[in-house]
Amino acid sequence: MTGRMIIGVGADEYGFALKERLRELLEADGRVAEVRDFGVREGTDHDPYPNVGLRVAEAVAAGDLDRAVLVCGTGIGMAITANKVPGVRATVAYDPYSVERSVLSNDCQVLALGAWVIGAEVARRIVADWLGYRFDPASASARKIAVITDYEAGPS
Numbered sequence: 001m002t003g004r005m006i007i008g009v010g011a012d013e014y015g016f017a018l019k020e021r022l023r024e025l026l027e028a029d030g031r032v033a034e035v036r037d038f039g040v041r042e043g044t045d046h047d048p049y050p051n052v053g054l055r056v057a058e059a060v061a062a063g064d065l066d067r068a069v070l071v072c073g074t075g076i077g078m079a080i081t082a083n084k085v086p087g088v089r090a091t092v093a094y095d096p097y098s099v100e101r102s103v104l105s106n107d108c109q110v111l112a113l114g115a116w117v118i119g120a121e122v123a124r125r126i127v128a129d130w131l132g133y134r135f136d137p138a139s140a141s142a143r144k145i146a147v148i149t150d151y152e153a154g155p156s
């Protein structure tokens with residue numbers, strides 16, 4: 001992927017406020033061409049996290065989004081959900097090294113964060129750093145990702 005990215009954001013009621021903060025950050029970032037908000041649109045919307053996570057992950061798998069940020073209470077449910085969609089690689093990551101490697105080693109398109117776990121300013125820093133990493137399809141890691149992709153395709 002080169003050029004400016006289309007980024008999706010999504011959250012459940014517990015992640016809503018942090019998702020709003022991160023959406024604003026992404027909209028102001030020159031590396032981002034467009035931010036698409038998959039909800040929830042208000043903190044009183046009780047749509048369960050898997051509904052939001054599946055909508056976002058399906059958009060990633062369809063190629064409509066380059067990447068996405070998902071927020072729930074822990075981030076864990078969003079990551080589990082997004083990883084159910086073939087072609088999508090999602091992770092929870094907070095430390096700078098894991099955030100970097102989630103892109104450079106694992107080509108994760110989805111970063112899941114927990115609003116109950118980290119503060120907004122740390123989350124903003126994580127997402128700003130995360131935007132700067134681009135997976136190299138010519139890297140040795142690409143062969144390893146291909147094993148996952150081949151498994152998802154099923155027996156030949």
Ligand SMILES: O=C(CO)[C@H](O)COP(=O)(O)O
Pocket residue numbers: 012014015049072073074075076077078
């Ligand atoms: O964190 C969540 C899922 O991982 C979600 O925001 C809350 O889930 P719950 O604890 O099951 O209500």
